[in-house]
Amino acid sequence: MKFLFVHQNFPGQxxxxxxxxxxxxxxxxxxxxxxxxxxxxxxxxxxxxxxxxAPNGIHPNVRDHELAARRAESVARVANNLKRLGFTPDIIxxxxxxxxxxxxxxxxxxxxxxxxxxxYYRSNGQDVGFDPEFPVDERLLSRINAMNTINLLALSxxxxxxxxxxxQLERYPQWARGNIKLLPxxxxxxxxxxxxxxxxxxxxxxxxxVTPKDRLVTYVARNxxxxxxxxxxxxxxxxxxKARRDVKVVMVGGDDVSYGARLANTTWRExxxxxxxxxxxASRVLFPGQVPYAQYLRLLQRSDCHVYxxxxxxxxxxxxxxxxxxxxxxxADVEPxxxxxxxxxxxxLASCLDPARLAERVxxxxxxxxxxxxxxxxxxxxAVRHLDMKQHVEAFEVRIAEITxxxxx
Numbered sequence: 001m002k003f004l005f006v007h008q009n010f011p012g013q014x015x016x017x018x019x020x021x022x023x024x025x026x027x028x029x030x031x032x033x034x035x036x037x038x039x040x041x042x043x044x045x046x047x048x049x050x051x052x053x054a055p056n057g058i059h060p061n062v063r064d065h066e067l068a069a070r071r072a073e074s075v076a077r078v079a080n081n082l083k084r085l086g087f088t089p090d091i092i093x094x095x096x097x098x099x100x101x102x103x104x105x106x107x108x109x110x111x112x113x114x115x116x117x118x119x120y121y122r123s124n125g126q127d128v129g130f131d132p133e134f135p136v137d138e139r140l141l142s143r144i145n146a147m148n149t150i151n152l153l154a155l156s157x158x159x160x161x162x163x164x165x166x167x168q169l170e171r172y173p174q175w176a177r178g179n180i181k182l183l184p185x186x187x188x189x190x191x192x193x194x195x196x197x198x199x200x201x202x203x204x205x206x207x208x209x210v211t212p213k214d215r216l217v218t219y220v221a222r223n224x225x226x227x228x229x230x231x232x233x234x235x236x237x238x239x240x241x242k243a244r245r246d247v248k249v250v251m252v253g254g255d256d257v258s259y260g261a262r263l264a265n266t267t268w269r270e271x272x273x274x275x276x277x278x279x280x281x282a283s284r285v286l287f288p289g290q291v292p293y294a295q296y297l298r299l300l301q302r303s304d305c306h307v308y309x310x311x312x313x314x315x316x317x318x319x320x321x322x323x324x325x326x327x328x329x330x331x332a333d334v335e336p337x338x339x340x341x342x343x344x345x346x347x348x349l350a351s352c353l354d355p356a357r358l359a360e361r362v363x364x365x366x367x368x369x370x371x372x373x374x375x376x377x378x379x380x381x382x383a384v385r386h387l388d389m390k391q392h393v394e395a396f397e398v399r400i401a402e403i404t405x406x407x408x409x
Contacts, residue, residue: 001026001027001028001090001091001400001404001406001408002027002028002030002087002088002089002090003021003027003028003029003030003089003090003091003093004030004031004032004079004082004087004089004091004092004093004104005018005029005030005031005032005092005093005094006031006032006033006075006092006093006094006095006100006101006104007031007033007094007095007100008033008034008050008071008095008098008100009033009034009036010031010033010034010036010038010045011031011038011040011043012033012094012095013095013116013185014093015040016188016389016392016393017093017393017396017397018031018040018043019040020393020396020397021408022040022041022042022043024408024409026408026409027408028044029042029043029044030043030044030045030046030082030087030089031043031044031045031046032046032047032048032075032078032079032100033045033046033047033048034047034048034049034050035047046078046082047078048071048074048075048077048078049074050070050071050074051066051067051070051071051074054066054067060143061142061143061146062146062149064146064147064149064150065099065146065149065150067098067099068098068099068102068149068150068153069099069102071098071099071100072099072100072101072102072103073103075100075101075103075104076103076104076106076107079103079104079107079108080107083107083108088108088111089108089111090111090404090406091111091112091113091114091400091403091404092104092108092111092112092113092114093113093114093115093400094113094115094116095115095116095118096115096116096117096118096150096151096154096161097116097118097119097150098150099150099153099154101113101115101154101157102150102153102154102157105157105159112159112160112403112404113157113159113160114159114160114161114162114399114400114403115154115157115159115160115161115162116161116162116163117151117154117155117161117162117163117168117172117180118163118168118314119168119171119313119314120148120151120168120171120172120173121144121145121147121148121151122144122145122171123136123141123144123145125312126171126311126312126313127227127259127311127312127313128141128144130311130312131226131311131352131353133226133231133353134226134260134261151172155176155179158179159179160179160181160399160403161179161180161181162180162181162182162183162396162399163180163181163182163183164182164183164184164185165182165184165314165315165336165339166182166339167315167335167336167339168314168336169182181399183392183395183396183399184386184387184391184392184395185317185320185387185389185392186320186324186383186386186387186388186389186390186391186392187317187320187321187323187324187383187387187388187389188324188389189324189383189384189387189388189389189390191297192297192300192321192324192325192383193324193325193326193380194301194325194326194376194380195298195301195302198298198301198302199212199302199304200212201302203216203298203299203302205250205286205288205291205295206288208248208250208286208288210248210250210302213246214246214247214248215244215246215247215248215304215305215366216247216248216249216250216299216302216303216304216305217240217247217248217249217250217303217304217305217306217307217362217366218249218250218251218252218299218300218303218305218306218307218327219233219249219250219251219252219253219306219307219308219309220251220252220253220296220299220300220306220308220316220318220322221252221253221316221318222253222254222258222290222316223253223254223255223256223257223258223268224251224253224254224255224267224268224269224287225257225258225259225260225268226260226268226311227258227259227260227310227311227313228253228259228309228310228311228316229307229309229310229311229332229352229353230251230253230268230269230272230309231268231272232309232351232352232353232354232355232358233251233307233309233355233358234272234273234275234276235272235275235276235355236355236356236358236359236362237249237276237279237280237285238276238279238280239355239356239359240359240362240363241280241281241284241285242280243359243363244363244366247284247366248284248285248286249284249285249286250285250286250288250299251285251286251287252288252289252290252291252296252299253269253287253289253290254289254290255267255268255269255270255289259313269287297321297325300321300322300325300327301325301326303322303325303327303328304328304365304366304372305327305328305329305330305362305365305366305372306322306327306328306329306330307329307330307331307358307362308322308329308330308331308332308337308341309331309332309352309358310332310334310336310337310352311332311334311352312334312335312336313336314336315336315337315339315340319331319337319340319341320340320383320387322379323340323346323347323379323380323382323383323387324380324383324387325380326376326377326379326380327376327379328347328365328372328373328375328376328379329341329346329347329348329375329379330347330348330349330350330358330361330362330365331347331348331349331350332349332350332351332352333349333350333351333352334352337349340382345375345378346375346378346379346382347375347379348361348364348365348375349361
């Protein structure tokens with residue numbers, strides 16, 4: 001088969017699907033994206049030029065639509081070049097979030113599109129307005145609704161969609177769900193796995209040392225920001241570190257903003273470090289930034305308690321990987337996280353906005369070694385049953401066969 005993948009940041013969510021297709025040796029794969037240095041042998045990369053910024057003076061409600069239209073136009077231009085060179089895909093696969101797929105049915109009429117529908121925005125009942133510390137200006141609510149313009153245009157293509165969790169599917173209007181298939185994502189279980197020897201070794205990150213006698217609490221987010229409960233984690237540090245002198249904390253994440261608002265003159269990390277300055281022993285807390293994957297995995301395997309916090313929003317890959325690594329997890333008590341963590345069975349739940357309760361729940365896992373061991377084993381079992389990347393890839397393969405009517409093997 002001939003595949004055309006489209007995602008502004010190659011390879012996006014499709015790394016494992018592409019590797020699976022390549023392993024068969026039977027498929028031609030072309031990937032359209034904006035330039036980056038990543039390469040996968042066997043994948044033909046084709047670049048498009050993305051828009052820099054929206055024009056000055058454009059209404060905020062149509063800014064995303066403007067940028068999406070420019071991306072769609074640029075991708076279609078590249079696609080027409082491919083068509084003139086004789087390439088016609090059997091299926092087009094990509095992420096609908098940036099509008100890149102919108103014009104491709106006009107380039108290749110009749111070629112099916114399988115698009116990732118990640119998140120349907122709503123002005124109430126999920127992430128917007130969840131945290132009273134950061135109230136939403138009512139004048140911005142219309143913009144929240146307008147952010148669904150690309151979603152709605154993608155749905156109007158009447159093609160095929162997928163999304164990874166039940167919660168994400170249910171954010172979409174009832175009338176739209178019939179075109180969106182639930183295809184759960186997972187983790188590489190033979191890579192993200194418990195390491196029984198990890199607790200017997202000293203872990204070193206630069207000058208920061210975690211000895212076998214230390215109790216390690218880990219926190220991971222792409223970027224350290226309120227959407228992922230960073231402020232709550234920071235405010236839990238004084239009580240947590242006071243309760244046990246053997247606790248050390250590593251908080252992995254960058255200083256950019258993935259979701260929500262930016263601060264004018266500083267980062268969220270610096271802001272909350274200043275807020276909590278002098279309230280906890282900073283020598284026992286490390287902010288290593290974004291770390292190499294192997295180091296991140298060692299942290300999960302060594303962790304005595306892993307904290308995963310989030311507003312009601314898309315669950316991170318790190319939650320899946322922490323479960324696969326057999327972490328004892330304290331997680332945010334919000335609906336998308338409860339799809340993975342059942343309180344007392346596969347982890348403990350705590351309010352994403354209550355630092356005192358978070359500190360208590362972490363302390364429980366550090367003190368109760370029997371509970372800790374039980375939750376570790378249960379998290380791994382859940383991952384084996386429900387989060388195996390092989391299952392995700394195979395389900396994706398079945399869906400492609402259903403859509404195209406072609407055999408992949």
